[in-house]
Amino acid sequence: MRFFLAIGIFFLLASSTFGQDGSNTYWGTQLETSYTYRLPKGWKANGKLYTRIFWAKDAQAREENSKTAPAMDVIRFSLAIAKNHSPFFSYGMGYLIGGEREYGGAFIRENRLFQQVTFSQLLKGRSRFAQQIRLEERFLENGNRLRLRLKFTYELPLQGNNLDPKEWYLLGEYEAMMNLRRQDEQSTFFSDNRFQLNFGRYTQKLKKIEYGVGYYLTDISKVADKEKFWFIRFALFLN
Numbered sequence: 664m665r666f667f668l669a670i671g672i673f674f675l676l677a678s679s680t681f682g683q684d685g686s687n688t689y690w691g692t693q694l695e696t697s698y699t700y701r702l703p704k705g706w707k708a709n710g711k712l713y714t715r716i717f718w719a720k721d722a723q724a725r726e727e728n729s730k731t732a733p734a735m736d737v738i739r740f741s742l743a744i745a746k747n748h749s750p751f752f753s754y755g756m757g758y759l760i761g762g763e764r765e766y767g768g769a770f771i772r773e774n775r776l777f778q779q780v781t782f783s784q785l786l787k788g789r790s791r792f793a794q795q796i797r798l799e800e801r802f803l804e805n806g807n808r809l810r811l812r813l814k815f816t817y818e819l820p821l822q823g824n825n826l827d828p829k830e831w832y833l834l835g836e837y838e839a840m841m842n843l844r845r846q847d848e849q850s851t852f853f854s855d856n857r858f859q860l861n862f863g864r865y866t867q868k869l870k871k872i873e874y875g876v877g878y879y880l881t882d883i884s885k886v887a888d889k890e891k892f893w894f895i896r897f898a899l900f901l902n
Contacts, residue, residue, distance in 0.1 A: 688891045691717030693877065699902045705747045709757075714738045717892060736770075737763040743777075754780045774802045790819040809844035810854075826865055834861040834873065856880045861896065873898040 695713030702708060715737040738761050745755025759775040776799070783793035793816045801808040815837050822830040840855040861875030879892040 687720060687889075688893065689717040690719045691715060691892065691894045693894045693896045695896075695898045697898070697900045699900075701902075702744075707745055707747070709741075709743045709745070711741045711743075712739075713898075715894060717894070737761070739773075741775075745779075745781075751783050752781070754778075771804050773804075776800045789824045790817065792817050807844070808842065811841045811843055812838060813841075814838040828865050828867050830865050832863050832865065834863055834875070835859070836861070854882055859896065861898075870902065871898075871900040873900070 693713065693715040695711065697709060697711040699707055699709045739759055740761055741757055741759035743755055743757025745753050747753045756776070756778045759777065760773070762770050762772040764770045777797055779795055779797040781793060781795045783791055786792055795812075795814040795816075797812040797814070799808075799810045799812065801810060817835045818826075819833045820826045820830065821832055826832050836857075836859040838855070838857040839853065840857070841852055842854050857877065857879045859875055859877040861873045863871050863873040865871055873896070875896045877892075877894050877896050879894075881890045881892070
């Protein structure tokens with residue numbers, strides 16, 4: 664009950680900021696798919712492809728951004744390997760390639776290396792809480808970045824105490840991002856706060872489908888306005 668209350672308060676507060684001056688709000692969609700292949704000795708390999716397109720913006724956005732909303736397109740593909748050291752701890756690394764086109768501008772390509780550790784635990788034998796720490800080395804056409812990501816997820820089966828095939832579950836996610844190597848003195852240390860609320864279905868053994876809504880709050884710089892992104896999410900996971 665506390666989890667649902669916290670989620671409701673968050674969306675209420677986020678929605679109340681739409682009309683504030685000095686911020687732009689964008690709406691779009693995110694599609695993603697992922698395939699995981701089990702390897703010997705507790706290792707696994709994962710490939711992930713996702714795209715995100717923002718196709719509309721707040722009518723009160725700044726005039727210099729124009730009255731229409733050129734799409735901001737994001738597409739990325741990653742390959743990773745990870746080892747389950749125990750049911751509650753894993754570590755891994757990977758490589759990502761992709762890029763984004765910001766509102767009619769040039770497409771900025773990116774290569775990325777990342778390393779991560781994940782901790783998880785069962786709460787009252789039913790829900791699962793996980794924390795992930797990821798370090799990213801980003802190589803972009805307009806400069807290199809070093810970023811730390813902290814992600815917290817909460818998964819709750821909605822039918823019974825365990826998640827079984829053909830059953831639904833609720834997944835909440837919060838992620839904070841920090842710039843460890845800032846582009847200039849105007850860049851912020853805390854760059855992003857990201858929230859997601861998803862409903863998923865365990866369609867059959869080792870396959871999941873998720874539907875949800877996401878909200879990203881981004882600080883462009885210490886002196887620039889914030890940007891807010893809302894999107895509808897659809898994901899398919901194959902194991």
